[in-house]
Amino acid sequence: MSKNPYDQFPHITTNEITLRRIIPSDSDSLFEIYSNEKLFVHSPSMLKKNKDAVANMIGHFERDFNKKKWILLGITLNDNPNFIVGVAEMFDYDSDVNMITIGYRLNDRFWGKGIATKTVKAITDYLFHDIGINRIQAFVMPENTKSLNVLRRNNFVEEGVIRQGHVWKGKGVVDLTLFSMLKSKYIV
Template identity: 55%
Template sequence: MINLYDQFPQIMTDKVILRKIEETDIEKLFEIYSNKNIFDYIPGDVKKSRVTVLKMIGHFERDFTKGKTIFLGICLTEAPAEIVGIAEIFDYDKKVNMVTIGYRINENNWHKGIATQAVEAIVEYLFNTCEINRIQAFVMPENANSHKVLQKNKFVYEGVMRQSQYWKNRGIVDLAVYSRLHSDKNDI
């Protein structure tokens, strides 16, 4: 077993690679964070400058060092240097042995199964390498595509938390909760 924040993960499957985000990824990262359509279903707002996105890369490193969040670049195995999305592992609760995951894909790569493959890789890593017990994800109720990604990865729909979070530029939002337990691995 490896502690979640002992070493920065590199997760590889036959289709996707999840790896550390570097300054050399600035153009693809900016493409993602500057697209308003990506922010329809996630908190935060569009980034308008490469300088802002470059600073974020430094914050990704800081957040990992503090044991707060792991940001991973999602790449296709045939193009490991080109980020097509971002995955997050955050809100680690050691007492419950639980984490929350999130993901966003560059709009040019929507509907290609990349998010599904990335979530599958994260789940495998968290259960088998880190021995996490519960993985959860929050999705806006109207985000049908993200619901499908989690359902394909055998997450269990737990319900909607009504008016449960405040998101900048959105106000108070409802969030659907999905989870998968380590014990679910063979049951589902």
């Protein structure tokens, strides 16, 4: 029996990281992420140069959750729960297929520490076990090797490249590699 991922705002905790609601006091750490050009080279989102714009986004996260459009979570390390080191996303939920798309972005100061890999595992565990999702998918620009490797380390299946099949803000028409994981193939 599957639940709707928008029935309750997720709070996901593992031994090392927590994925939680983003609150107004997170605006400085969120600005550090959304104003970093390195983090938007392979992303459909746009860079934010203004702290007020980032602070305003936090209210939109709550609104988008209530509209059942998008779930955005702050990634924190358990030894510093008040500092967001990245964001994790769940969106494009399709109840007919029982499928959802995920995404993630990590502050580059925390790259190379396994945090993105642990984040994808935490999201996958949550969606399969707590929500009952059947299919999780992610789209990655083929040149984004770090993100490709995160999904591969989590045993997502590379389904292929969708050539010139999506328009990403600020990027135009792009190629995207599609990865997926099915609940029936998931090994904890």
